[in-house]
Amino acid sequence: MIRTFTSEQFIETFIRSKNKAKSLSDDTLKIAKQVIDQIRLQGESALKEYVQKFEGYLPLNWEVTDEERKQAWSKVDVETITSLQKAADNIKKFHSKQIQQSKIMELTEDIIAGQLYRPIERVGIYVPGGTACYPSTVLMNAIPAVLAGVSEVIMTTPVREEDSIAPILSVAADISGVNKIYKIGGIQAIAALAYGTEQIAPVDKIVGPGNKYVAAAKSLVFGDVGIDMIAGPSEVAIIADETANPKYVAADLIAQAEHDENARTFLLTTSEKLINETKIEIVKQCEKLPRATIAKKSLSTQSASVRVSKIDFAFDLVNKLAPEHVEIQLENPLSYLSKVKNAGSIFLGSYTPEAIGDYFGGPNHVLPTSGTARFSSGLSVDDFMKKTTYLYYSEKALCDAAPHVVNIASEEKLIGHTRAVQVRLGKD
Ligand SMILES: NC(=O)c1ccc[n+]([C@@H]2O[C@H](COP(=O)([O-])OP(=O)(O)OC[C@H]3O[C@@H](n4cnc5c(N)ncnc54)[C@H](O)[C@@H]3O)[C@@H](O)[C@H]2O)c1
Ligand SMILES: N[C@H](CO)Cc1c[nH]c[nH+]1
Ligand SMILES: [Zn+2]
Numbered sequence: 001m002i003r004t005f006t007s008e009q010f011i012e013t014f015i016r017s018k019n020k021a022k023s024l025s026d027d028t029l030k031i032a033k034q035v036i037d038q039i040r041l042q043g044e045s046a047l048k049e050y051v052q053k054f055e056g057y058l059p060l061n062w063e064v065t066d067e068e069r070k071q072a073w074s075k076v077d078v079e080t081i082t083s084l085q086k087a088a089d090n091i092k093k094f095h096s097k098q099i100q101q102s103k104i105m106e107l108t109e110d111i112i113a114g115q116l117y118r119p120i121e122r123v124g125i126y127v128p129g130g131t132a133c134y135p136s137t138v139l140m141n142a143i144p145a146v147l148a149g150v151s152e153v154i155m156t157t158p159v160r161e162e163d164s165i166a167p168i169l170s171v172a173a174d175i176s177g178v179n180k181i182y183k184i185g186g187i188q189a190i191a192a193l194a195y196g197t198e199q200i201a202p203v204d205k206i207v208g209p210g211n212k213y214v215a216a217a218k219s220l221v222f223g224d225v226g227i228d229m230i231a232g233p234s235e236v237a238i239i240a241d242e243t244a245n246p247k248y249v250a251a252d253l254i255a256q257a258e259h260d261e262n263a264r265t266f267l268l269t270t271s272e273k274l275i276n277e278t279k280i281e282i283v284k285q286c287e288k289l290p291r292a293t294i295a296k297k298s299l300s301t302q303s304a305s306v307r308v309s310k311i312d313f314a315f316d317l318v319n320k321l322a323p324e325h326v327e328i329q330l331e332n333p334l335s336y337l338s339k340v341k342n343a344g345s346i347f348l349g350s351y352t353p354e355a356i357g358d359y360f361g362g363p364n365h366v367l368p369t370s371g372t373a374r375f376s377s378g379l380s381v382d383d384f385m386k387k388t389t390y391l392y393y394s395e396k397a398l399c400d401a402a403p404h405v406v407n408i409a410s411e412e413k414l415i416g417h418t419r420a421v422q423v424r425l426g427k428d
Contacts, residue, residue, distance in 0.1 A: 050188045111394070112392040208228070270307070
């Protein structure tokens with residue numbers, strides 16, 4: 001059962017100690033490094049060995065064929081396909097507003113500066129496929145990549161025993177515009193995407209969530225390829241007062257808790273009554289929950305309710321926590337928006353459960369966790385773009401700037417730099 005903490009206990013238990021803890025264990029990193037090193041050195045043969053070892057099964061081909069992709073459509077019911085298409089439309093609409101244009105600035109008659117905004121060429125998208133199947137994650141990762149203009153969007157997800165992937169993942173990939181799908185999961189997938197093998201061409205960036213092995217592998221290949229973030233367990237913090245409905249609050253805490261035993265869910269409220277009624281509701285709602293064991297573990301070990309004397313104190317706690325999701329279940333929720341300084345995504349009012357954002361609303365569901373919303377943001381079109389600046393100086397402009405460049409370069413004792421300017425002005 002969710003436990004009640006004082007504000008101080010909450011800060012100590014969920015903020016200070018979390019900041020001190022290392023997010024990835026040495027053991028997990030060691031396993032990931034070993035697999036990556038072998039695949040990097042030996043390519044295909046090591047990839048096959050590790051897929052067999054960790055999945056207990058080797059697919060006939062890495063890539064899902066066009067025929068398999070076509071057949072997948074007949075294996076998913078029409079209503080679900082329609083829902084995926086509607087969700088994809090919303091996600092496209094939202095993310096298309098994020099697209100930025102290249103900029104050119106004529107700073108003076110003799111100086112032009114600018115910034116080119118261009119897509120990354122090849123992107124790998126990891127879609128988890130261990131304990132659950134996430135078509136929504138396909139949409140959330142692939143749609144912004146396609147909108148950015150990425151030339152090749154390559155999705156990878158663990159193979160299932162019948163040499164296939166879940167048909168709904170293939171359909172979601174088609175809806176989103178994914179070019180290739182590989183049946184590879186875990187560390188092996190990240191290594192193959194990062195360094196390539198005889199059959200798999202390497203990518204420039206890898207995005208997408210996954211378990212601790214996937215996260216460890218992404219952290220190790222970072223630098224050789226780009227990554228989006230290291231996502232930790234899911235989180236929600238609900239700010240509510242006595243006007244909130246305990247049924248809704250309980251349902252939203254459970255929705256997040258059912259993801260993972262380590263998911264973190266918090267209720268921050270001015271109302272003792274809401275805490276008590278939410279606890280009763282949680283017990284009731286868990287009775288009919290297929291993933292009750294996971295949810296109960298998360299709710300009893302990683303979660304908290306906190307009673308604050310003023311609602312502003314709840315916002316202070318949220319800003320210290322910087323959670324993945326914040327729900328504001330207060331009257332006039334929009335008026336509180338500016339109080340949230342650190343969060344991945346905010347859900348306003350009693351009729352905006354986080355679940356609407358997970359699947360359908362439009363904003364991305366791949367969000368910073370574990371306090372990283374203090375300095376980072378959810379996945380967006382920008383994650384698939386590079387910015388390259390450029391500069392043009394005429395001879396006159398260089399002549400005007402030369403004394404300043406020479407002054408600074410001389411202080412840095414980089415005489416080669418001063419010469420690079422002076423030689424053009426006949427002063428060398
Ligand atoms: N933040 C988000 O947007 C979001 C969305 C969907 C899922 N998720 C999270 O992604 C995670 C998915 O995890 P999952 O396990 O279901 O799928 P996964 O695909 O991330 O991991 C499965 C793979 O892990 C590897 N593996 C398993 N045990 C191993 C071991 N002992 N040693 C080495 N490799 C091993 C296997 O290769 C397997 O294919 C969950 O934590 C879920 O909450 C997050
Ligand atoms: N809530 C998850 C991110 O924390 C995303 C998700 C996918 N499917 C359902 N939920
Ligand atoms: Zn979710």
